[in-house]
Amino acid sequence: MAAADRESPAPRGRFEEIYDAHVVGIYRYIYARVGNRPDAEDLTAQVFMRAVEQLDTTRDEGQIVSWLYRVGQNAIADYWRAFYRLPLVGTEQVAPGWEPPEPVERAGGDPERASDERATARVERLLRTLPENYRRVLELRFLQRLSVAETAERMGISRGNAKVLQYRALRKAALVPEVTTDG
Amino acid sequence: MADDPRDRSAADRFDRYLEALLSDGRPSPEDVTDGDEAEMARLAAELSVATQPGEQVGPDPAFVEQLRLRMRQADAGIDAVRVPLPLRPEATAPTPVGVLGRVRITRRQLLRSSLTAGAGLAAGLLGASVLTRSDLRRPIWDDGNGLVSGTGYWTPVARLADVPPGSAVRFTTAAFDGYVVNDAGQVRALSSVCTHMGCTLHFRPDWHDLRCPCHGASFDLKGQLANGTDRWKITGGYLGDARAYPISLPPLVRPKIKVENDQVFVWTAQV
The missing domain is CATH 2.102.10.10 (Rieske [2Fe-2S] iron-sulphur domain)
Known part of the structure; x- marks a missing residue:
């Protein structure tokens, strides 16, 4: 933050200051949305390699942070397009119900922490809305990180049925999150 | 449950996505077949991260240093590192049917193969x-x-x-x-x-x-x-x-x- 007020430091030094200040935040922001390390690293690299070429480092800190998170958001949207297999999908269609990145001013310069807290709250809310066996299978698989075999054993069902159950649970949670009852 | 065999195969396939995700590996879009499953995949990704202890989601320090080096080189104007890495290996172009493959060979290889071919030499x-x-x-x-x-x-x-x-x-x-x-x-x-x-x-x-x-x-x-x-x-x-x-x-x-x-x-x- 303070760097913005200084007298024009060497461009490369300034760029590395920006990198050091934001690489962890951008990575966490991306990781929270793609869920795995290899893809999060690729996308993080894309954001900063693009910044080397295009980011105007003389802008003030707020603008720079906004720029970085906007580029990160676009990289995430492009990433999920590969899973949707649709040639052209707008960001808003790709991510219905996804909050845009927290405006920096309101998040106190730490947008990723605020979004982590939101995600955790959302998970708890989500699990509460699911029927018992759906909630249970997701808890075992995600919260307790059990394998399919272990999950099946705990629930007293076959492995095949555990896979079907987790599939249906995710389907219900992802597609109709507002509906709370199911036979 | 799972009386429909199509349910089974979809559930098996999607479990491959989950296995990759939960082991913090790179999942394949091949295991996700439509928009509905993409929604499920995205929710699973979010769930997976939200259920991890916070200190695990920071970047690998080795990655941070490596990327810093790449950026320094790019900043110094080395064009080679400006080429963005593909997210996934790009699909290879299909080979035209009925066309003889083009042979690419360097002068050095050519010379070497000529010598081999003429072993009797x-x-x-x-x-x-x-x-x-x-x-x-x-x-x-x-x-x-x-x-x-x-x-x-x-x-x-x-x-x-x-x-x-x-x-x-x-x-x-x-x-x-x-x-x-x-x-x-x-x-x-x-x-x-x-x-x-x-x-x-x-x-x-x-x-x-x-x-x-x-x-x-x-x-x-x-x-x-x-x-x-x-x-x-x-x-x-x-x-x-x-x-x-x-x-x-x-x-x-x-x-x-x-x-x-x-x-x-x-x-x-x-x-």
Whole structure:
């Protein structure tokens, strides 16, 4: 933050200051949305390699942070397009119900922490809305990180049925999150 | 539950996505087949991260340092590192059907393969046919005088009556595998080893050539590359034209022969 007020430091030094200040935040922001390390690293690299070429480092800190998170958001949207297999999908269609990145001013310069807290709250809310066996299978698989075999054993069902159950649970949670009852 | 087998296969497939995700590996979009499943995948990704202890979601310090280095290099104007890495290996372009593959080969590889193909060279067993010597462009390895002079012997390989015009007879000597060919009355011996990668050439009577089954080179009955015209360089792209070949190749080795009393002999030099 303070760097913005200084007298024009060497461009490369300034760029590395920006990198050091934001690489962890951008990575966490991306990781929270793609869920795995290899893809999060690729996308993080894309954001900063693009910044080397295009980011105007003389802008003030707020603008720079906004720029970085906007580029990160676009990289995430492009990433999920590969899973949707649709040639052209707008960001808003790709991510219905996804909050845009927290405006920096309101998040106190730490947008990723605020979004982590939101995600955790959302998970708890989500699990509460699911029927018992759906909630249970997701808890075992995600919260307790059990394998399919272990999950099946705990629930007293076959492995095949555990896979079907987790599939249906995710389907219900992802597609109709507002509906709370199911036979 | 799971009475529908389609449910099973979808659940099995999607579990592969989950397994990759939960082991913090790179999931494949191949395991996600439609928009609904993409929503599920995205929710699963979010769930997976939200249920991890916070300290695990920071970047690997080694990654941070590596990326810093890449950026410094890019900042210093090294264009090579500016090329963004693909997210996933790009699909390879489909190979056109019915088109001979283009052979890419460097000059160095070419030289090496030529030497391999002419393994007999080492034993000093090469020669030029005395019958058509003026046709040769005298590449360095085909200097008949130097290579076949000295002591040696003639090996009978075919009866002339067995090689009418337009035909070829396979032979083997201590030095060569090859063909005795009758090119409209001109009799020659040609090595059957392709000068590209050393595959064995096959005689095609209707084409009047020796054809390589490996990369499609075709040699005429003088031993010259017959589909090796430079036309492909002008027309751009090797489009399966039998007369074109993407690289030039040395002519086939042509051992010295003689015909005596209806008998064809091939010269073998002694080491």
